[in-house]
Amino acid sequence: MTKPTMRDVAKHANVSVATVSRVINLPHLTSDRAQLKVHQVIEELGYDTTQLLKPKAPKYHHKKILVIDNQLFSNSQINKGLESSAKAAGYKLLYLRFLYFTDYETQQIIHYTLNHKVDGIIFINDSPYLHELQKLITVLPPIVVLNYFSLDYSCLYFDHLTIAFKATEYLLQQGHNRIACLIPSREKQSNIYIQQGYTQALNRLGHSFNIDYFIEGCCTFESGRLAVKTLMKSRQPPTALICFDSTNLNYLDEDCFIEASSSQPSSEQSLLKGVLYQIKKLGLVIPGHLSIMHTTHLQQHEDFTEPLLTHIHKPLYKMGEEGFALLLTKLKSYSVANTSKLIPTELVIRHSVLDKTV
Template identity: 25%
Template sequence: MATMKQVAERAGVSTTTVSHVINNTRVVSEDVRKRVLAIIAETRYIPSAVARSLKNDRTHTIGMMVPNNSNPYFAELIQGIEDAAFKVGYNIILCNAYDDPKKQAAYLRVLMEKRIDGLILVASGSDDELASLLGDLHVPMVVVDRELPGVEADFIEADHETGGYLATRHLLDMGHRDIACVSGPINLPPSRDRVVGYLRALKEAGLKFRLDYLVRSDFTSAGGFAAFSQLLALKKPPTAIFASNDLMAIGGICAASQAGVAVPRQLSVVGYDDIALASYSTPPLTTVAQPKYRMGQLITQVLIDRIMVGDVPLRREMLQSELKQRQSTAPL
């Protein structure tokens, strides 16, 4: 691979001139500019991003932290973020915390060393070390879905309470009254908000909440399988279950099949997120669709605006979700 010095020698100019052509930091004659650019193309010289960042104080790199990218929800959110970032010349460094706040803190140090221009954070929970590091970061930041106490940043979320309400309201409209909820971890705001929506719909329908109909798990298929198995083993099992994400719902449908319970004839199931797999489960999953791609694009737009403009009022945006009815729900 060619070096800047080799490019300069072939063009008959100094390395400083080559640097000015690459970084647009000084006026260079059109003839010299064309000659340098032609040799860069011919030798396939790749300028050092680190060196350029030292001159421009920009790396055109965004750091992104997600709890667990094995969840297809995050993969689809990331696609919207990457597409929007690519259009404006920004790259993404993705860090996967695997739902561990300590890993978040370790990866945050790595991103600080990479001199990122901005950070997108979907938190896996919080601890004192993480809060302290975020306070010292001093780069534009967008926090997604899970607000962190004491952290000043733009905040983008979906309306999870309304989503939980829509899911439960759909089951009520189908005639179900014994409706259970499989929730995500209690320490995550989206989990809590979806349960609040579930409870609001029950109260609105004049139904009493049953404690044994609320089971908490993690946002995985295995977690859904275990939670559904617990609910279906009750003396009076539910006729419908709202699962707080699609992975749990799909794992739960598998548990129902193993227990000899037919979906939707004997058990109606609603998921949450509308991941691509939801359309291809057996049966296709009724779910609350989050605007993942649109949310990803908005997150990037807000962050780039913050990087470019700087000191403007913090933004808070809430996007709405909608129910997608498929074949996993049926009238009682």
């Protein structure tokens, strides 16, 4: 089957070849009606507009950055760190947020970037089109990916294996050997690392992995509440529980998205509130009956927790700040070398874990 040409697009859209070319390369000179007709035909025929693109010249002075926000819950502390740094440096951020992915969407990103003359691109969280864009890296400005480890792009990320290991090891050191985990989704790469870190910590002290203590799909109030209810009704209920945050989820995690669309804006707090609600409903006391740990970007939860919770602090705001700084470095040096940077986390000990060794 022969590939469609620009002439084919013009014929099906009932416009001239020149109009098709202007819609693709100079959309600001065409009408909304022409753009709609041409783009509909391009998608129907599967016409590859990227063949018309030319390598990007290393000149960046437009003071505009495109942010592709793939987070399940946007307007996070990553966004706030980015926006604060951009404002201080005199840059404007242009946000794009896609709820569904098609092959044609990749081409839209490319042309949006070139037509709006953006200096760089920042991706928040992973997405299928990251792989597709790698094929077109020569026509794109510098790219930085946040909250996701990538071999193809410069990135800033958290080590979820170490986070899970650190949290589990701490609970084991406090004398707990029945430790449950609530994670957003086992399919995410970061959550695979969570399971590995959790398992490694257990195995190191002679404990085996128990699938009954590993509950997936927890990112909302209701899922947290039901998970605690199920766990505490089991024959051997856990003595400790770790809640992992949902900041790594993206818009393709439809199950969480559908449920969370009517829930609270912050998935992490919604889950934690559901857990705490069910613990109280069952008449349990923290940490006497059940010890609690969680991962969070917040420093404290005095507004709705008693006692204060032991947690692993993930500095999302810092990730946004340092992600923007990394992009500026790439713009100044036009460096083609990819840089990956691990954002360190911190174990913050509060009053929600019972020391069973004393």
